[in-house]
Amino acid sequence: xxxxxxxxxxxIARIVLGAIFLYAGALKVADPxxxxxxxxxxRLLPYFGNYLAASIIPWIEIICGLVLVTGWxxxxxxxxxxxxxxxxxxxxVSAIARGLEIDCGCFKQGAKDPPLLAIxxxxxxxxxxxxxxxxxxxxATD
Amino acid sequence: xxxxxxxxxxGIIVVVILASMIxxxxxxxxxxxxxxxxxxxxxxxxxxxxxxxxxLGLMQVKELFDKKEAIFIDSRDRNTYxxxxxxxxxxxxLLEAGTLVAEFSGRIPNNAMLVVYCNGYACEDSVxxxxxxxxxxxxxxxYFDGGFPAWRDARYPTAGGKQ
Numbered sequence: 211x212x213x214x215x216x217x218x219x220x221x222i223a224r225i226v227l228g229a230i231f232l233y234a235g236a237l238k239v240a241d242p243x244x245x246x247x248x249x250x251x252x253r254l255l256p257y258f259g260n261y262l263a264a265s266i267i268p269w270i271e272i273i274c275g276l277v278l279v280t281g282w283x284x285x286x287x288x289x290x291x292x293x294x295x296x297x298x299x300x301x302x303v304s305a306i307a308r309g310l311e312i313d314c315g316c317f318k319q320g321a322k323d324p325p326l327l328a329i330x331x332x333x334x335x336x337x338x339x340x341x342x343x344x345x346x347x348x349x350a351t352d
Numbered sequence: 353x354x355x356x357x358x359x360x361x362x363g364i365i366v367v368v369i370l371a372s373m374i375x376x377x378x379x380x381x382x383x384x385x386x387x388x389x390x391x392x393x394x395x396x397x398x399x400x401x402x403x404x405x406x407x408l409g410l411m412q413v414k415e416l417f418d419k420k421e422a423i424f425i426d427s428r429d430r431n432t433y434x435x436x437x438x439x440x441x442x443x444x445x446l447l448e449a450g451t452l453v454a455e456f457s458g459r460i461p462n463n464a465m466l467v468v469y470c471n472g473y474a475c476e477d478s479v480x481x482x483x484x485x486x487x488x489x490x491x492x493x494x495y496f497d498g499g500f501p502a503w504r505d506a507r508y509p510t511a512g513g514k515q
Contacts, residue, residue: 239378250410250498273371
């Protein structure tokens with residue numbers, strides 16, 4: 211019973227995480243130029259690099275979102291989600307360390323989410339993805 | 353390397369390649385323009401045939417600033433301008449453009465190079481003002497898409513106070 215509940219809980223976490231990433235990716239795909247601006251604010255990439263990253267990252271999010279929501283290759287989706295969020299956290303920490311005032315660029319462009327809130331949110335996403343990986347491993351060993 | 357790790361790595365590479373193909377494929381024009389420094393993602397809106405200003409990146413703008421080759425125009429409102437602007441920039445708020453552009457073109461010759469900026473990528477005021485300046489007869493109008501935030505964060509010269 212408990213195991214069944216847990217299984218459902220992990221499935222819900224997977225679908226919610228996937229939906230969040232689908233939403234985040236779709237917002238950025240709709241306005242790559244604004245997302246390039248958010249990336250530029252981190253001052254980590256050259257001019258062209260901002261546009262290149264703004265073209266690719268949203269599609270990584272959408273692919274992760276799709277596989278997490280559907281459950282097909284969910285382990286891969288969870289792994290990429292963890293890596294992506296680690297990159298986001300590293301970028302935000304570096305921006306904070308350099309005293310930059312940034313819009314994290316996580317969802318709606320121009321929304322002023324406090325960086326610490328954004329980092330906290332990314333950590334929750336990592337935990338959700340880790341739960342999916344853990345469940346996958348458990349199923350494999352059963 | 354463990355087969356499981358190898359499979360994960362391969363999967364990650366496939367996801368990145370797939371995302372790159374879709375993202376670059378859909379945005380090739382934007383990327384080509386960003387690469388060449390030409391107009392970025394600003395196609396003429398609707399049926400309007402108004403000329404549109406060209407975008408410039410931070411490095412290009414700084415070069416123009418250093419060589420004193422361009423006149424910088426701040427399209428944000430007066431209070432925001434007073435709080436901080438690119439050193440030497442002229443305040444020309446978009447909301448007052450109707451009257452100010454005519455006054456501006458009375459004292460600045462049409463062959464001057466203009467760089468308009470506002471509050472960064474999500475801000476369209478500089479592009480709108482740039483269009484009006486082009487329509488007023490200026491031939492060389494750029495907009496700085498990083499705007500004041502990118503300039504300030506780069507710790508380039510700024511000034512405060514009203515004009």
